[in-house]
Amino acid sequence: xxxxxxxxxxxxxxxxxxxxxxxxxxxxxxxxxxxxxxxxxxxxxxxxxxxxxxxxxxxxxxxxxxxxxxxxxxxxxxxxxxxxxxxxxxxxxxxxxxxxxxxxxxxxxxxxxxxxxxxxxxxxxxxxxxxxxxxxxxxxxxxxxxxxxxxxxxxxxxxxxxxxxxxxxxxxxxxxxxxxxxxxxxxxxxxxxxxxxxxxxxxxxxxxxxxxxxxxxxxxxxxxxxxxxxxxxxxxxxxxxxxxxxxxxxxxxxxxxxxxxxxxxxxxxxx
Numbered sequence: 450x451x452x453x454x455x456x457x458x459x460x461x462x463x464x465x466x467x468x469x470x471x472x473x474x475x476x477x478x479x480x481x482x483x484x485x486x487x488x489x490x491x492x493x494x495x496x497x498x499x500x501x502x503x504x505x506x507x508x509x510x511x512x513x514x515x516x517x518x519x520x521x522x523x524x525x526x527x528x529x530x531x532x533x534x535x536x537x538x539x540x541x542x543x544x545x546x547x548x549x550x551x552x553x554x555x556x557x558x559x560x561x562x563x564x565x566x567x568x569x570x571x572x573x574x575x576x577x578x579x580x581x582x583x584x585x586x587x588x589x590x591x592x593x594x595x596x597x598x599x600x601x602x603x604x605x606x607x608x609x610x611x612x613x614x615x616x617x618x619x620x621x622x623x624x625x626x627x628x629x630x631x632x633x634x635x636x637x638x639x640x641x642x643x644x645x646x647x648x649x650x651x652x653x654x655x656x657x658x659x660x661x662x663x664x665x666x667x668x669x670x671x672x673x674x675x676x677x678x679x680x681x682x683x684x685x686x687x688x689x690x691x692x693x694x695x696x697x698x699x700x701x702x703x704x705x706x707x708x709x710x711x712x713x714x715x716x717x718x719x720x
Contacts, residue, residue, distance in 0.1 A: 474534040493549040593628035658710040
């Protein structure tokens with residue numbers, strides 16, 4: 450599928466309506482079949498070779514059992530145009546298929562996983578971006594709220610620590626937890642506190658690398674919204690849908706700046 454926009458959209462004569470759940474189901478099935486025609490599920494499901502023999506895919510035996518083992522729900526596959534797939538079913542299947550999709554390499558029995566994933570993600574993001582308030586499938590393979598506020602690079606780039614894989618993994622998990630499509634208020638609060646914990650670890654080991662004002666501002670954000678400690682000077686009543694993203698972005702951008710300053714200082718020492 451190309452990115453071509455047709456006449457009425459090109460000339461702003463018509464704005465595409467947001468998809469509802471029924472349309473999401475319909476478009477999911479259609480896109481699955483289109484990608485099947487391109488053999489992107491061949492390695493997963495299996496195929497007939499040039500002699501007509503069936504070559505097993507990664508599912509090994511039963512497609513339904515393969516999906517049930519991973520998602521915990523039966524009768525979702527084979528994908529059927531006559532079935533209605535609820536939002537959670539569509540999202541689960543997209544994330545599952547992304548883990549196994551691949552593109553056949555011509556004249557060989559090898560598969561290109563990266564190429565398959567790229568095409569899969571591009572196709573489904575055209576649908577997800579326009580569903581309700583907007584969602585997207587990330588390169589890591591999870592569906593999150595659509596991020597189109599100019600901070601995509603901050604979220605999608607990896608915050609690289611110096612000799613601290615544990616903190617690096619903690620940050621990646623926190624980003625996924627906060628923006629995952631199933632994230633609730635508790636998940637978001639937990640993700641904020643995980644980023645805050647990493648910042649405190651850097652502060653205690655004197656590796657934060659920020660000036661005093663920036664450091665104080667950062668921890669005022671962390672400690673000022675009744676996320677923990679329950680002090681009288683904290684703000685107990687605020688709109689969490691608005692402030693939780695603001696808090697998370699502030700802490701993550703402060704952490705990102707700290708790590709870049711650490712790296713720069715190390716490079717200057719090496720030089």
